[in-house]
Amino acid sequence: MAAITRLLKPSPSPSSLSSLFKQSLSTTTAIVSDNIHPHQPLFQDPKPSRNFQWVFLGCPGVGKGTYASRLSNLLGVPHIATGDLVRHELSSSGPLSLQLAEIVNQGKLVSDEIIFNLLSKRLEAGESKGESGFILDGFPRTIRQAEILDEVTEIDLVVNLKLREDVLVEKCLGRRICSQCGKGFNVASINAKAENGRPGMSMAPLLPPQHCASKLITRADDTEQVVKERLRVYSEKSQPVEDFYKSQGKLMEFDLPGGIPESWPKLLEALNLDDYEVKRSAVA
Numbered sequence: 001m002a003a004i005t006r007l008l009k010p011s012p013s014p015s016s017l018s019s020l021f022k023q024s025l026s027t028t029t030a031i032v033s034d035n036i037h038p039h040q041p042l043f044q045d046p047k048p049s050r051n052f053q054w055v056f057l058g059c060p061g062v063g064k065g066t067y068a069s070r071l072s073n074l075l076g077v078p079h080i081a082t083g084d085l086v087r088h089e090l091s092s093s094g095p096l097s098l099q100l101a102e103i104v105n106q107g108k109l110v111s112d113e114i115i116f117n118l119l120s121k122r123l124e125a126g127e128s129k130g131e132s133g134f135i136l137d138g139f140p141r142t143i144r145q146a147e148i149l150d151e152v153t154e155i156d157l158v159v160n161l162k163l164r165e166d167v168l169v170e171k172c173l174g175r176r177i178c179s180q181c182g183k184g185f186n187v188a189s190i191n192a193k194a195e196n197g198r199p200g201m202s203m204a205p206l207l208p209p210q211h212c213a214s215k216l217i218t219r220a221d222d223t224e225q226v227v228k229e230r231l232r233v234y235s236e237k238s239q240p241v242e243d244f245y246k247s248q249g250k251l252m253e254f255d256l257p258g259g260i261p262e263s264w265p266k267l268l269e270a271l272n273l274d275d276y277e278v279k280r281s282a283v284a
């Protein structure tokens with residue numbers, strides 16, 4: 001627990017993360033053409049203090065968005081989900097949208113160049129509104145993305161959420177989004193039996209309020225075939241990212257014990273945040 005508490009402390013940061021991502025983007029292009037890793041640090045201008053810089057890892061459907069968003073409200077840092085940035089771009093009539101639709105609807109990963117572009121734009125917009133710190137969700141998803149993130153800033157803590165694969169598929173198939181307010185819900189009622197030493201698991205559906213109920217849509221990539229492909233891509237490309245952070249001593253593994261009512265208090269406890277509001281007001 002002491003190690004986690006140490007990781008919770010924000011440490012120095014660069015002045016403008018978005019500009020560093022932009023720099024890294026040109027380096028990424030160089031990596032693609034030269035096939036070399038950039039060893040030069042991209043900044044040397046740390047500030048004395050900054051906000052939390054956390055990463056959420058986990059398979060599709062595990063609930064990264066749900067828990068990252070709750071923690072972002074608690075800690076007062078933005079929740080930045082690269083999947084949301086991709087979907088936003090997809091729904092626009094911008095030049096990228098057709099290209100993105102093809103990749104995303106096959107369950108494949110979008111190129112690093114596109115992701116870094118979207119992320120640096122999002123960070124820039126946030127910085128201009130005075131945002132600092134972040135909880136990243138869905139990024140980094142490849143070792144190269146993790147290495148580049150490491151070059152541009154310091155990550156304090158990486159939370160790796162885990163859930164049985166059969167439950168992950170059911171959860172993805174039950175996911176719904178309100179087309180008006182953008183909130184996520186889940187209509188699946190999960191009752192997975194205990195088997196092979198794994199405990200059984202129940203999760204109640206997360207149903208929408210009445211005003212959202214008639215506006216629910218399903219993500220085009222939440223079909224069984226595409227979810228299975230996304231899980232395969234995750235184990236090939238993203239699981240190595242867990243080892244990357246494990247070797248840095250930053251990875252906190254968290255096995256979700258069930259739905260939100262059981263998992264949220266346990267996650268707060270594991271993060272030593274169960275009485276965060278009380279501790280914060282005591283310091284203030």
Ligand SMILES: Nc1ncnc2c1ncn2[C@@H]1O[C@H](COP(=O)(O)OP(=O)(O)O)[C@@H](O)[C@H]1O
Pocket residue numbers: 059060061082083084086103104107108109110111112115137138139140141142145221230
């Ligand atoms: N960091 C990333 N690198 C590459 N592609 C990404 C990244 N983040 C999101 N995407 C693309 O957006 C899709 C949806 O992402 P996300 O909402 O995070 O889904 P998931 O439920 O699979 O975690 C991914 O399948 C991928 O095509």
